[in-house]
Amino acid sequence: MSTLIVVEHRDGALAASTAHVVAAARALGAEVDLLVAGEGIDAVAAAAARLDGVRAVLTADHAVYAYQLAEPMAALIVACVDNYSHLLAAASSSGKDILPRVAALKGVPQISDIIAIEAPDTFKRPIYAGSAIATLSNHAPLKVVSVRTSAFDAVAETGSAEIRALDIVVDNTLSTFVGDELATSRGPELGSARVIVSGGRGLGSGENFKLLDGVAAKLGAAIGASRAAVDAGYASNDLQVGQTGKVVAPDLYIAVGISGAIQHLAGMKDSKVIVAINQDEEAPIFGIADYGLVGDLFEVIPALESRL
Amino acid sequence: MKVLVGVKRVIDYNVQVRVRPDHSDVDLTNTKMAMNPFCEIAVEEALRLKERGVASEIVAVSIGPKAAQEQLRTALALGADRAIHVESENRLDSLEVAQVLARLVAEEQPGLVILGKQAIDSDNNQTGQMLAALTGMGQGTFASRLEVTDGEVRVTREVDGGLRTLALRLPAVITTDLRLNEPRHARLPDIMKAKKKPIDSRGIDTFGLAASGYLRLERVETPAARQGGSKVASVDELVDKLKHEAKVL
Numbered sequence: 397m398s399t400l401i402v403v404e405h406r407d408g409a410l411a412a413s414t415a416h417v418v419a420a421a422r423a424l425g426a427e428v429d430l431l432v433a434g435e436g437i438d439a440v441a442a443a444a445a446r447l448d449g450v451r452a453v454l455t456a457d458h459a460v461y462a463y464q465l466a467e468p469m470a471a472l473i474v475a476c477v478d479n480y481s482h483l484l485a486a487a488s489s490s491g492k493d494i495l496p497r498v499a500a501l502k503g504v505p506q507i508s509d510i511i512a513i514e515a516p517d518t519f520k521r522p523i524y525a526g527s528a529i530a531t532l533s534n535h536a537p538l539k540v541v542s543v544r545t546s547a548f549d550a551v552a553e554t555g556s557a558e559i560r561a562l563d564i565v566v567d568n569t570l571s572t573f574v575g576d577e578l579a580t581s582r583g584p585e586l587g588s589a590r591v592i593v594s595g596g597r598g599l600g601s602g603e604n605f606k607l608l609d610g611v612a613a614k615l616g617a618a619i620g621a622s623r624a625a626v627d628a629g630y631a632s633n634d635l636q637v638g639q640t641g642k643v644v645a646p647d648l649y650i651a652v653g654i655s656g657a658i659q660h661l662a663g664m665k666d667s668k669v670i671v672a673i674n675q676d677e678e679a680p681i682f683g684i685a686d687y688g689l690v691g692d693l694f695e696v697i698p699a700l701e702s703r704l
Numbered sequence: 705m706k707v708l709v710g711v712k713r714v715i716d717y718n719v720q721v722r723v724r725p726d727h728s729d730v731d732l733t734n735t736k737m738a739m740n741p742f743c744e745i746a747v748e749e750a751l752r753l754k755e756r757g758v759a760s761e762i763v764a765v766s767i768g769p770k771a772a773q774e775q776l777r778t779a780l781a782l783g784a785d786r787a788i789h790v791e792s793e794n795r796l797d798s799l800e801v802a803q804v805l806a807r808l809v810a811e812e813q814p815g816l817v818i819l820g821k822q823a824i825d826s827d828n829n830q831t832g833q834m835l836a837a838l839t840g841m842g843q844g845t846f847a848s849r850l851e852v853t854d855g856e857v858r859v860t861r862e863v864d865g866g867l868r869t870l871a872l873r874l875p876a877v878i879t880t881d882l883r884l885n886e887p888r889h890a891r892l893p894d895i896m897k898a899k900k901k902p903i904d905s906r907g908i909d910t911f912g913l914a915a916s917g918y919l920r921l922e923r924v925e926t927p928a929a930r931q932g933g934s935k936v937a938s939v940d941e942l943v944d945k946l947k948h949e950a951k952v953l
């Protein structure tokens with residue numbers, strides 16, 4: 397038994413999610429190897445090799461893997477996964493894109509977005525927007541699994557795994573990279589922030605949405621949003637928290653002008669402490685909040701900012 | 705160009721599911737069902753491609769119980785030209801659904817396949833990527849914008865850091881994200897007319913798929929409920945509690 401993890405990276409930096417996926421892989425009890433593919437990835441491979449409990453870091457450095465497009469990535473992974481019993485990646489937009497393609501090429505199913513490992517072949521995952529938790533067993537020769545990173549604590553970075561270059565080049569005639577429009581985030585990354593201040597339709601406009609920046613800056617918080625706020629253009633798409641956006645579990649989640657639809661709760665209800673600020677005392681968000689404050693956010697938020 | 709769209713019958717997104725007392729599964733008896741919201745977005749995008757003269761025919765496909773024909777009727781009322789129903793009373797995993805769709809792709813030869821990014825019941829987010837793999841097509845997942853030009857589709861995708869645009873050779877598989885479009889509603893006369901449009905219904909056994917039995921659903925539970933509901937009266941009390949009680953500031 398051994399596990400291969402597909403490593404995610406951006407702008408020459410290892411994604412924070414990797415340390416969480418390694419933690420999940422270690423819970424399987426087998427040897428763990430990492431696969432870093434891209435172009436000019438030495439720094440990423442070196443950072444990956446420092447993660448605790450990793451046996452080897454395999455690298456595939458070639459222009460065809462730049463931007464980690466699903467088609468060449470899947471072909472590469474298929475070429476090097478034969479000796480492994482498990483293939484893991486974060487349930488991030490990249491992991492969600494690549495992993496099912498590999499599973500289908502190998503003729504095996506995938507278990508998505510696991511939150512717990514019961515046994516090397518048995519996993520728990522939320523279904524129906526987190527209204528139920530399913531336990532599934534997977535009897536395929538290769539178990540393809542994506543990991544909800546907020547459910548596993550990151551491993552430390554005191555390791556020194558061997559780095560081994562692979563000489564596998566695939567071709568890709570299916571897809572080409574055209575361009576990125578990456579949101580410029582001011583604070584910490586949503587997925588790894590200790591505090592998140594999230595805004596909903598109650599903010600009323602993109603201009604008003606910036607009201608949250610002051611509180612976020614004082615708390616060192618990341619900004620999040622409800623789907624309604626993203627749809628209305630108050631916030632960018634990568635900030636959407638929920639069933640069909642990002643799933644987060646910070647120490648503190650402050651929901652401002654968010655009603656608490658089940659699809660939103662699915663993305664944040666495992667936060668340690670939840671604060672809700674809403675003028676409607678009947679809003680469902682209060683049902684799961686540790687501290688609810690009924691009031692007009694346009695009065696509450698400036699007052700909160702001045703007291704922090 | 706022909707466009708194939710996936711239409712999955714799922715629980716209505718407004719309905720809260722209940723777990724069966726024996727923990728064997730969720731209980732969907734007498735539950736309100738609907739077209740998966742991401743499939744509504746897929747159908748809408750196909751309609752817009754047809755309105756722009758890019759698509760010539762829209763074929764809606766659903767794999768599921770007999771009742772899934774209701775969702776296909778909705779797709780037909782919205783403007784799909786015809787529908788294929790693959791009847792299966794058993795629950796299939798995403799790979800099996802993708803295998804059936806791959807056969808239909810071989811038969812229909814669409815220029816574009818549009819599926820939802822995820823079904824809101826299983827939340828799997830797999831089928832489109834699997835179908836692309838099985839048919840050797842490129843994939844544009846989590847699409848928020850599509851532009852079809854000569855032999856190519858440009859797809860802007862919602863990714864963790866923002867937006868990414870790819871160019872895919874046609875035919876290709878697209879999966880829809882929330883911002884791709886705002887689906888229209890079917891009009892009553894169209895609902896009446898849709899009753900006369902053809903649905904080609906076949907049994908899943910005609911596909912000769914061998915069940916792998918790789919996945920087994922062992923147990924379904926209700927998650928531990930969160931204790932909430934406490935209120936504070938003022939911003940001062942909130943800050944005080946966060947500092948001294950919750951100790952998160």
Ligand SMILES: Cc1cc2nc3c(=O)[nH]c(=O)nc-3n(C[C@H](O)[C@H](O)[C@H](O)COP(=O)(O)OP(=O)(O)OC[C@H]3O[C@@H](n4cnc5c(N)ncnc54)[C@H](O)[C@@H]3O)c2cc1C
Nearest residue numbers: 596597598622623624638639640641653654655660675693
């Ligand atoms: C397929 C599908 C997927 C979805 N995925 C997601 C998802 O991933 N994430 C997500 O968030 N949603 C998702 N949704 C949408 C979800 O169902 C809700 O529509 C959405 O979460 C509502 O956003 P909101 O709470 O900001 O808006 P609303 O429900 O409109 O709530 C706004 C709140 O602001 C309060 N308010 C207004 N003014 C003030 C004020 N001045 N001061 C204080 N409070 C004020 C109101 O009392 C109200 O409670 C999805 C829906 C579907 C169908």
Ligand SMILES: Cc1cc2nc3c(=O)[nH]c(=O)nc-3n(C[C@H](O)[C@H](O)[C@H](O)COP(=O)(O)OP(=O)(O)OC[C@H]3O[C@@H](n4cnc5c(N)ncnc54)[C@H](O)[C@@H]3O)c2cc1C
Nearest residue numbers: 530710711767796797798819820822823826828829830831
């Ligand atoms: C409790 C529970 C847990 C489960 N866990 C898993 C699991 O971990 N792994 C697994 O593989 N299966 C699992 N399943 C089975 C899963 O619900 C079904 O396999 C599902 O029908 C297949 O794909 P999906 O809807 O999940 O696909 P998704 O990939 O989430 O759906 C994306 C899109 O694919 C298209 N599509 C999907 N199904 C159909 C269809 N029947 N007809 C037409 N278009 C369709 C639609 O356009 C849809 O929007 C589970 C089922 C249950 C009840």
